[in-house]
Amino acid sequence: MQVEILTKEDLKQFKAELVQELKDAFGGNAKPQNKEWLKSNEVRKLLGISPGTLQNLRINGTITYSKVGGMMYYRYQDIMKLLEKGGAK
Structure with a gap:
């Protein structure tokens, strides 16, 4: 059995990656690129605009x-x- 030593820096990096993956999975700044159609709330989040x-x-x-x-x-x-043209903001 091979033993691998983890440093505090390794754990900090793992934590940062895990937090980012959770944010992406639960809608932090997720961009729904795999969907063809978006609902209004998704568009508002994507563009950063109000209703x-x-x-x-x-x-x-x-x-x-x-x-x-x-x-x-x-x-x-x-x-x-629209984002590429800069027409939303």
Whole structure:
């Protein structure tokens, strides 16, 4: 059996990596890249905007969306294009 010695620095690095993975998994700054359609709250988090600002972006045609029932959905690709152009903020 091989013994491996861990230092305090090793444990600190492990802790930092674990905390970052948990944040990513539970929505810290996670970007839902694997989803084609995003809900309004996901778009607001991604763009860092308020519900009113998102509504204004819909009204003035800056952002496209689809409405299904009472829910608004946005294509992830459209949001990324908006970010690249710098049109959200």
